[in-house]
Amino acid sequence: MSEDLKKLYQAVLMERQKSTLGFQKREDAQHIIEAYNPVCGDQFQIYLDIENGFLQKVSYHGYGCAVSKASSSLLVESLSAKSLVDCRSQLQYFYQCMDGKETQPPEIYEALAMSKNFPGRQQCATLSWDAIQEFLLNEKGT
Amino acid sequence: MSEDLKKLYQAVLMERQKSTLGFQKREDAQHIIEAYNPVCGDQFQIYLDIENGFLQKVSYHGYGCAVSKASSSLLVESLSAKSLVDCRSQLQYFYQCMDGKETQPPEIYEALAMSKNFPGRQQCATLSWDAIQEFLLNEKGT
Amino acid sequence: MFDARLIRNQFPILNTQDRKGQPLVYLDNAATTQKPWQVMEALADFYEHHNANIHRGIYQLADDATQAYESVRAQVAQFINATPEEVIFCGGTTEAINMVAHGWGYDTLSPGDEVLVTAMEHHANFVPWQVICDRTGATFKVLPLEPDGSLSLTSLEQALTKKTKLLAITQISNTTGIINPLAEITKMAHQNDTLVLVDAAQSIANDQIDVQSMNCDFLAFSGHKLYGPMGVGVLYGKSTHLEKMSPFQQGGSMIYQVSNNKTTFKKAPHKFEAGTPPVAAALGLGAAIRFINTLGMANIKAHAQELRTHAWGKLSDMNDVALYGVALESGAIISLNIKDIHPHDVATVLGEAGLAVRAGHHCTQPLMQHYGIVGTVRISFSVYNTLSEIDHFISALSKVKSLLS
C-alpha cells in the first residue's frame, strides 16, 4: 500500500466522509448547481443562496466516491458565508494547491491533491469545484 | 517479360483485338445484355436474338481491356448460331478451360486462361461470359 | 482443458511489470482483451510484406492484400457459421449496430412501429435505437428486468407484438454476465415477424456462436474483445436483409456506378464497406481467431466457468459484498459492490496493487437505474487468468475494506 494512497484516503478523507458536514438537500435554494462526471456517474447538487454578494446556506447532496464527497464537503466549508470576491480567490487558491503550486497547502488540500497520482481520479477532487467555478464565471457581481 | 504474359497478350489476343469480329452495336436486338465490371469500369453490351431456340445475330460493343475484348469477341464467335443447349455446354467447356480442368484447350482459350496468373485480371477473361451465363440461367427453353 | 499459465507466455504484456515492479493482474477483459504475439505479428507482417490498398490494384501486392483480407472474411464466416457474403467488416460492435439502426431503421421504421431493447443493454445497443426511433417517429421500448437483473421470457413474450419490428438484445450482459437464451428468443420474436439483432460483444470470445442455430437476423461483435486489434469488428446479417438494407456510409469500393444524377451500389458485403478498410486489423482478427480455434471454444468456456465459480463462491462468503446477476449459467463477468464503499475507491486501491478491474456504470446506465446504484466493481476473465489471480483479488479486497471502511 503506497504512501500516496494512504495520504489520499486515510484520516482526513475518511473522517470527512463519515461526518455529514454540509450534506443536505435543499430544494428551495436560490441556486442549485449540478456537478456531474459522465465517466464515473458521480453526481452532486450544490445548494446556495446569494445575499448581498455573500454565499449563504451552502450545502451539497448526491452520490460519489470518497474523494469527491470529501472534496464537496470541503467546498461547503470553504465557501460558506464568503463574499463572491473571496470565493473566487478561494477557488484560485484551491486549484493552486491541486496543481502543487502552493508550497504549504493545508493538510486536507494536500491529501486531495494526491488524487492526481491515481489514474482517472483527478476529476474526483475537483468535480464540485469545477461546477462552482463555472457558476461563478456566469454570475455577475463581486 | 514472362512467358505467361507473352502467352496472354501476344499473337492471339492482339490479332483478335485488332480484328473487329462481332464488334457492332445493334439497338434493335431482341436482347441486350450488360456486362459490367465496377472495379475497372469495363463495360460491354452483347446483342442477340433468339430464333427457334437458336442464338442469332450475336454481336458485342463497348469498352474494355485487350483481354476482355478478345474474350467478348471469342464469345460472339463461339455462340453464334448455336442452340440454347449447345450454348450452355459451350459455356461449361469455356469455364473448364479457364479453370485449367480441360487438358487440351484450344490455343485461344488457353491464352485467356493465363489471365488468372495476373493480379486483378481473372474477371477480364470471363466478363462477357459471366453476363451471358446469367442471362441463359433466366432464359427458359432449351 | 488447457493450462492458463502456459497460455500467458503467448501474451507479451502479461510478462511486463508496472512502475512499482508488480506483475499485471488483468481482470478487465470485458473492456478489451490482451493480445497474443500472433496478432502483433500479423499486423507487422502485413505492413512489412503486403501493404497495399485492396480491391482496386493490378499488381501483386494489392492482389495479395485483397486475397488476405477476403480470406479473413471466409474465416469469420466459418467461425460463426455464416457465408462470407453475410460478413461485413467495420470498426467494431458500435459501428455494426449503428449500421443497422440507421441503415435498416431509416428505411423501415415509421410511426406505429416499435423497437424493443432490454434494460440490460450496453449504450451501444440502446442509444442508436433511441435516436433512430426519435427520427422516424417509431416507439422506443425498454423491457424491464427481473429484480436480479435477468430477463423474464414471459415478459418478453408479452412485450413482443406485431408492431415490434426489431428486438435488439445482448447475448451476455457486459455488467452481470447474465446469458440470454437467444435461440428461444429469436423463435418467439419471429412469430411476430420481429427481427432480432444480437449484440455478441461479450459472447464472441466466450462461447461458440452459430448464427444458423441461433437464427438471429443480425449479429455484431468487436475484434478487440476477441484477442484481436482495436478498430475492426463484424456485422453479420442474413442475406435477405442485407440485400434490401441501405449502406450507412458511402464512398469508394462500394459503388457500382456513379454519375451526377444517379449512383448504384455493389452487392453485400461490399456495399457496406465504404472506403479503405482496416486491412491490417482484419488480418490481426484472423490471427486471433486461429488462436482461439487452437485452444478450442469448449475449453475456453470451461476455463472461464471455473474461474467464475471460484470467484463467486469466495465473494458470496463475504458478508459486506453485494453481487449482481446470477450465480450460474453466466458469462466470464462478475459485478459487485462493497458496502458503503464507492466502486471507484475500490478500483483505485486495487489498481495500486497491480489489479486492473473496472469501476463505474460500464456503459449500462439503464441497468444501474434498475438496480438503483451508480456503479459496480467489475471483474472479467479470460483464457490467461488463473485461480491464483482470483485469490489475489479476493485478498486485495480485504485490504480495501480495512483501508476504506
Place this chain on the structure above:
Amino acid sequence: MFDARLIRNQFPILNTQDRKGQPLVYLDNAATTQKPWQVMEALADFYEHHNANIHRGIYQLADDATQAYESVRAQVAQFINATPEEVIFCGGTTEAINMVAHGWGYDTLSPGDEVLVTAMEHHANFVPWQVICDRTGATFKVLPLEPDGSLSLTSLEQALTKKTKLLAITQISNTTGIINPLAEITKMAHQNDTLVLVDAAQSIANDQIDVQSMNCDFLAFSGHKLYGPMGVGVLYGKSTHLEKMSPFQQGGSMIYQVSNNKTTFKKAPHKFEAGTPPVAAALGLGAAIRFINTLGMANIKAHAQELRTHAWGKLSDMNDVALYGVALESGAIISLNIKDIHPHDVATVLGEAGLAVRAGHHCTQPLMQHYGIVGTVRISFSVYNTLSEIDHFISALSKVKSLLS
C-alpha cells in the same frame, strides 16, 4: 532536401522482393503509402505494453492508454494548426465525410438548399452528398470543370449562391494531382455563408495544412495515406459547427447521460467518438506525424515536385501518351493513357516488371466522364521514390508499347 535512398531504409517493405526476385517500385502512393518501421513499432509497443480500453479505466494501463491517445489528438491538432477539441478520430476520410454529410446534413438541409461538389471529387466526397440531398430534398449540384480538368474560379463564383449551404471540395485531385486554391475558395464561399468541407486525403502528406489560414469549416483525411496505419483518420471541424452537429454514431464513451426517455451527449470531440476507438492505429498515426515532421513538409513537397516535373517532362516527350491535368502546381500524382492501350493492360505489364501503378477510374467516375474516358494509368510519388524509379517506369512503358500495340 533529403536523400530518398536513405529514407528507403526506414521502410521494411522497400527492401523486400517480389516472387520473381524483383525489387518493389511502388508508385501507388495516392492509394496508400508504405509505412516506416516507427509505425509498426508504435502498434506493437501499444499492444505489448499499454493495451487497455481508454476513457473509463482507473488503473495505470488504462490511464496510460488514454493519455497516449489524447496526446496524438494534440499532435494532430498542432500538425494542422487546430485545437484538440476540433480533432475527431474516425476510421478514415470516407467516414469523416459521412459524419458531416449525415450528421450535419440531416439536421440542416431542406428543399431549396443546395450542396455543391466539383466534378473532380473522389466518390467519398460525392456520393454521401448525393445521398443526403436525396434524403432531405436538397439539391445536389456538380460543378463542371475546364477541358483540362481544372476548376475555374469564375464558374465556382457563379455557382455559389445564398442557397449553397455547403461546398465539398478536394484540395488535391487524386486522379490528376490538380491543386485547388482553397484559401481563395473559402473566402468566396463564406461570402454566401456557404460552409466548406475540404477533402485533404491527398494533400495531408504532401503539403503543410493550416486550417486557420485555409479557413475551412471541415477537413478530412486518412492516416494510411500519411505513412500511418489503415483504420484511422481525422475529421477537423470548427468548434462552432461541432457543437451543433449531431453525432453520426451513438454508443459508449460519447454519452453524457442515458435514460429510457432521454439521452444527452458529451461535448466535441468525444460526442463523435462512439465506442472503442482504434487506439493503436491512432498511436501509429502519431508516429507517422513525427516521421513527417523530422523530414520537414517543405522538403517533402520539394522532393515530390522534383519527381513529378521529371516524370511529366519525359512523358510529354512520348507522342502516343496522353496526360491529364496540368503540368505545374500539381500534387504528387500523374494520370496518363497510352494511345489505343487500355490502362489495365498497361498496369498488368508494368506489374510483371515489379512496378506497382494503379489503373482504372480511381473512384472518380464523374471526372472520367468529363474526360470521356473509362480510366487512366496513375503514378503517384512519395518521400522514398527516386528519379531512377521514374526512369525505370518510363523505360518499362516502352516495353508495354512494343508488346501491346
